[in-house]
Amino acid sequence: MDEACGFSYRSCELCGRACKVNREEGQRGFCKAGTSMHIGRAAAHFWEEPCLSGTKGSGTIFFSSCGLSCVYCQNQMLSRKESGKELGVEELVELFYQLEAEGCHNINFVTPEHYSPGVREAMVLAREKGFSLPFVWNSSGYQSARTLKALEGLVDIYLMDFKYWEGSLAERYSKAKNYPEIAKEALEEVIRQCPELCYRDGLLKKGVILRHLLLPGQVYQGKRILKYSFCRYGNHILYSLLSQYTPFGALDCFPEINRKVFGKEYQRLVDYALSLGIEKAFIQEGESAKESFIPDFCV
Numbered sequence: 001m002d003e004a005c006g007f008s009y010r011s012c013e014l015c016g017r018a019c020k021v022n023r024e025e026g027q028r029g030f031c032k033a034g035t036s037m038h039i040g041r042a043a044a045h046f047w048e049e050p051c052l053s054g055t056k057g058s059g060t061i062f063f064s065s066c067g068l069s070c071v072y073c074q075n076q077m078l079s080r081k082e083s084g085k086e087l088g089v090e091e092l093v094e095l096f097y098q099l100e101a102e103g104c105h106n107i108n109f110v111t112p113e114h115y116s117p118g119v120r121e122a123m124v125l126a127r128e129k130g131f132s133l134p135f136v137w138n139s140s141g142y143q144s145a146r147t148l149k150a151l152e153g154l155v156d157i158y159l160m161d162f163k164y165w166e167g168s169l170a171e172r173y174s175k176a177k178n179y180p181e182i183a184k185e186a187l188e189e190v191i192r193q194c195p196e197l198c199y200r201d202g203l204l205k206k207g208v209i210l211r212h213l214l215l216p217g218q219v220y221q222g223k224r225i226l227k228y229s230f231c232r233y234g235n236h237i238l239y240s241l242l243s244q245y246t247p248f249g250a251l252d253c254f255p256e257i258n259r260k261v262f263g264k265e266y267q268r269l270v271d272y273a274l275s276l277g278i279e280k281a282f283i284q285e286g287e288s289a290k291e292s293f294i295p296d297f298c299v
């Protein structure tokens with residue numbers, strides 16, 4: 001793949017962190033990942049947006065390590081280090097077929113940024129073999145537009161987080177001050193690749209879903225993200241507003257987010273989305289912040 005666009009394990013710039021370490025020579029960057037893909041879980045998942053989960057589940061593949069370090073991450077046992085099962089490109093393709101045989105509607109790569117070259121190779125190989133399920137790039141939003149370009153024509157659905165509007169918040173919770181700029185550029189690029197939503201039998205086959213997890217006391221951030229995104233992309237994308245934030249990990253130093261989101265906070269964000277004119281949004285109802293949403297990882 002074209003190293004000039006940063007799509008390489010050498011001088012790694014695969015996520016917004018741009019550590020520029022040579023992972024091929026054993027150096028490790030912020031994510032601590034090497035060059036061999038590691039996964040913590042591969043299974044049908046029924047708690048994605050309904051147009052992805054359908055009746056038989058989305059075929060999620062959870063990768064270990066992560067270029068972000070969110071203090072509230074629910075997958076910390078997987079995201080903080082390289083762990084889980086190591087697998088090569090051909091084994092990853094085999095996994096696609098296993099998930100297809102289980103009836104899954106799509107293949108959903110969860111936090112794949114730091115393994116992008118390997119995942120890309122697997123997608124190319126699978127398509128050459130005639131594999132036809134949609135590929136979902138389920139990203140933290142912390143990936144440069146330059147490297148996302150290398151996925152053009154392969155990824156069918158981008159499921160993109162937009163976590164923070166302000167760099168100070170991104171720095172406080174994820175040690176990533178440049179997150180807002182990176183996420184905006186990433187969104188622009190994936191919408192260039194998938195400008196319209198396309199469905200078949202009620203399931204999404206192509207398009208972009210923008211996800212925002214509302215943090216306690218941060219309705220303002222959510223509103224700014226929605227306003228920005230809706231002004232640029234209108235109803236050409238889907239919006240997914242998550243209320244399921246659950247305090248997790250050592251949050252003693254972050255008392256302001258050491259609680260669940262109040263129902264009235266979430267409602268304010270939903271009302272705002274409707275007032276903007278957003279027509280296609282996923283909204284959670286009732287008590288969604290349950291531990292059952294945290295997958296059981298085999299690490």
Ligand code: SF4
Binds near residue numbers: 014019020030066114
């Ligand atoms: S993928 Fe890992 S090594 Fe590469 S830039 Fe991101 S954090 Fe650094």
